[in-house]
Amino acid sequence: MDTAPPRPPPADAVPGLASIQALAAADMAAVDALIRRRLASDVVLVNQVAEHIVGAGGKRLRPMLLLLAAAALGKRGATPGDGVGADAHQLAAVVEFIHTSTLLHDDVVDESDLRRGRSTANALFGNAASVLVGDFLYSRSFQMMVELDRMEVMRVLADTTNRIAEGEVLQLLHVRNPDTDEAAYLRVIERKTAVLFAAATRLGALLAGADAATCDALHDYGLALGHAFQIADDVLDYAADEAALGKHLGDDLAEGKATLPLIHAMARADGATRALLRHALEEGDTEAMPEVQAAIAAAGSLAYSLERARDYARAAERALDGLAPNAAVAALRGLARYAVDRDR
Numbered sequence: 001m002d003t004a005p006p007r008p009p010p011a012d013a014v015p016g017l018a019s020i021q022a023l024a025a026a027d028m029a030a031v032d033a034l035i036r037r038r039l040a041s042d043v044v045l046v047n048q049v050a051e052h053i054v055g056a057g058g059k060r061l062r063p064m065l066l067l068l069a070a071a072a073l074g075k076r077g078a079t080p081g082d083g084v085g086a087d088a089h090q091l092a093a094v095v096e097f098i099h100t101s102t103l104l105h106d107d108v109v110d111e112s113d114l115r116r117g118r119s120t121a122n123a124l125f126g127n128a129a130s131v132l133v134g135d136f137l138y139s140r141s142f143q144m145m146v147e148l149d150r151m152e153v154m155r156v157l158a159d160t161t162n163r164i165a166e167g168e169v170l171q172l173l174h175v176r177n178p179d180t181d182e183a184a185y186l187r188v189i190e191r192k193t194a195v196l197f198a199a200a201t202r203l204g205a206l207l208a209g210a211d212a213a214t215c216d217a218l219h220d221y222g223l224a225l226g227h228a229f230q231i232a233d234d235v236l237d238y239a240a241d242e243a244a245l246g247k248h249l250g251d252d253l254a255e256g257k258a259t260l261p262l263i264h265a266m267a268r269a270d271g272a273t274r275a276l277l278r279h280a281l282e283e284g285d286t287e288a289m290p291e292v293q294a295a296i297a298a299a300g301s302l303a304y305s306l307e308r309a310r311d312y313a314r315a316a317e318r319a320l321d322g323l324a325p326n327a328a329v330a331a332l333r334g335l336a337r338y339a340v341d342r343d344r
Contacts, residue, residue, distance in 0.1 A: 034090065
């Protein structure tokens with residue numbers, strides 16, 4: 001009988017989310033501790049609102065991407081047990097603060113009352129407090145960024161936050177607009193979601209001292225992953241279990257957001273069905289959700305949208321092809337697959 005211990009998986013085996021999180025756990029613990037320290041303010045309401053949204057947890061996907069990108073390219077901290085290093089931890093916290101600030105602003109603009117299964121900050125503390133604490137988190141992220149005193153890092157993050165702001169405005173221009181097409185939708189999600197994924201992975205490569213071509217490859221990976229993640233997220237808004245999703249099913253419709261499943265269905269529906277879909281979007285009519293979901297199903301729009309997400313996920317994996325295999329590269333591949341194979 002063979003009693004030899006099981007062999008560890010090869011470095012290029014593609015792990016699931018739990019294994020990826022375990023791989024990054026020590027570094028993520030350092031990032032979470034830093035986030036808590038740098039949230040501190042002598043203004044009580046800042047602490048209350050920031051703690052509410054940061055304390056909600058979540059997968060912390062964007063900071064984890066930065067850490068994994070750095071590890072994939074061989075970055076190590078200055079001392080044993082330091083993981084990928086304090087500078088990477090600091091930038092990962094910066095990325096999370098930027099993301100969190102956009103959530104606070106988004107929920108105000110969208111008038112959302114539920115996120116990750118909990119009441120939103122604006123529902124609990126009001127719109128003014130949410131917007132201003134979002135501004136605090138933006139400014140705190142820039143304080144932390146400047147402390148690293150690296151012009152290229154500052155340029156990446158300054159350009160990224162500007163693009164995110166453009167995306168917010170661009171999305172606003174398309175609210176309740178049934179003539180939004182797939183190209184316009186993709187322009188919005190590139191700026192609103194994908195650019196921060198791309199910044200995270202590019203920054204990880206920069207911190208690892210990678211050459212320009214490798215930094216570009218990691219940027220391309222993050223950009224494609226962000227598209228895949230957002231398209232899959234938009235599919236879930238019409239197809240997921242509400243309890244698992246952590247928000248109201250049909251929120252996108254209620255907020256007048258023309259996402260890919262609805263765009264695809266409207267382009268293929270007959271005249272009467274198209275009129276129903278247009279009206280539902282223009283009015284944010286969630287009572288029409290059963291009819292909307294039926295039209296989306298009849299047009300094959302969920303399958304189409306998921307295949308577009310998988311196209312982007314495959315592009316993300318291709319961007320990694322030039323990297324030497326290791327556990328962190330495999331984790332990045334695993335995240336590309338996870339992005340489109342999840343229920344929340």
